[in-house]
Amino acid sequence: MEGLQNVWGWQPALYLFLGGVGAGAFIAAMVAYFKNGQKKSSTVFASVCAAAVCLVVGLLLLLSELITPARGLMMWQSFSNFSSWMTIGAWVVFAAVIVFVLEALCLWDRAVAFVSKGNSSFGEAVPAMARVLGIVGCVLAFCVAAYTGILLMSAPGVPLWNTILLPCLFTVSALDTGIALVEVITFVNRKKEGMGEATVLLLNRGVVALVVVELVVLAALLISMAMAPAGESHTAAVAAQSAALIFQGELAPWFWILVVALGLAVPLVASFVTLRASGEKPHIVGLAGAMGALIGGCALRFIIMLAGLHADPVIDTIVQLMG
Amino acid sequence: MSNSMPAIDRRSALKIIAAASLTAGSACIFVTGSAHAEEETEETGVKKNAPFSGRVGFLVKPENCLNCQACVEACRKFNKTSKDRPARRKIAKYEKDGEALYVSMSCMHCEEPSCMAVCPAGAISKAEDGVVIVDKDRCIGCKYCYQACPFGVPQYNSVAMDKCDCCTLGGTRPGNMPRCAEACKFGALHFGTVEELLAQCPEAKVIETSTKPSFYLA
């Protein structure tokens, strides 16, 4: 793996993936929740729990990559510089975890029954709370999804990352892997509960739209890098080099098989099939599409991370000196 | 990109990178600096009585550099960089059409340091003299500063981020001559305020990047 970005290892890559999936899954779960008239649903409950777990595991991975994780835990000090996107992101993820957990509690019969035992007015307020937390959670989730891309975008030394297209790509991918996670949970839970035909329809249409948008953004990102005027500056040369690594270099097999085929083509086809055979019960084809999307989304974070080569602006000045 | 820049084709640019990274790697093997403490007086080689004002930086003249590694060794020794870690200074080799240039590089103490902006812990600061320093007791070791630095300067040891501090944390008074520049006997590495450096070498070229490095090449 020589010649690839290796200062950040697998933990940050997985953190970015889990952050995205968790955020996307919460949004997808809330879409299902509101679409179903806010009916109690074990699938929605499980999805919100899974979203929270993804974010918590992501944060733990981020901590484990630090040189001094114990110091990192003192968040008020270690994440105190708000000109850093890492700081903003860490707090947004933290807030999202709290809201997701509170939402899960509101959706959990036993917790609601326990708390409202001696206080029936509390029990009555729960649906309203669930609504508000759901909306606040969606806003936070969207911020988390975008942040996973902005974190990389704010590294000016890495041309592949230093573009607005990266947060766009990661946000779209977060939403589509989030839907995938909810689909997997729906499949596992299918004996107990169906999703509701209208919701299945909506989520699958969402997948089709998101895959198309993701393809466009991904193509725009890679083509803009590959077409960078490599002769003009070293930054442009490195942008082209990063794109070449993904298109045709060391990372190409992973990119074409995992990201493009499994992560985009399979979910697209699966959604079309599901849309045609729509019904309450999720289809095995839908599960295949969802698994493909999850694998592809994860591979995408790793590939973007590994291909993030540093440019060397000194070279441009040296070229001037050498005439 | 400025239009005055001569075009380099992609292949030669890539060759330059390959050469640069190769030298960066071999620099670590080359160096044999010892890590034990050295009794050095503060006044060694400093510009005496210089009341300090201004922003400091480095001026490098690659055509004078022989890649003798004296600056790297002096830095290792003074800052007690352990043998298994990269030094704060390195010599990068740039090659084009068979012609090689060596450039001694460390932190460029940028006017707008991106490392400082992205540090979540607020562990990086810019002193009045322009020196960009890291507070090892605050750094959490997230390595975001490496990703953000256009030159990939920050390195890491088992405690925290480590990079050039113009020898100030080692005891050199702000604005006084650091060990690397003092060690260079061939006039390839100069230290001073930006004004001094530009007065000494008006034709020096600044590196054009968003962080505005205090680093000049001539």
Ligand code: SF4
């Ligand atoms: S060269 Fe890099 S590490 Fe040094 S001040 Fe500039 S951005 Fe920071």
Ligand code: SF4
């Ligand atoms: S590694 Fe240390 S100095 Fe660098 S950004 Fe992280 S906390 Fe700041």
Ligand code: SF4
């Ligand atoms: S100024 Fe000091 S710390 Fe910086 S490279 Fe030179 S010797 Fe090392």
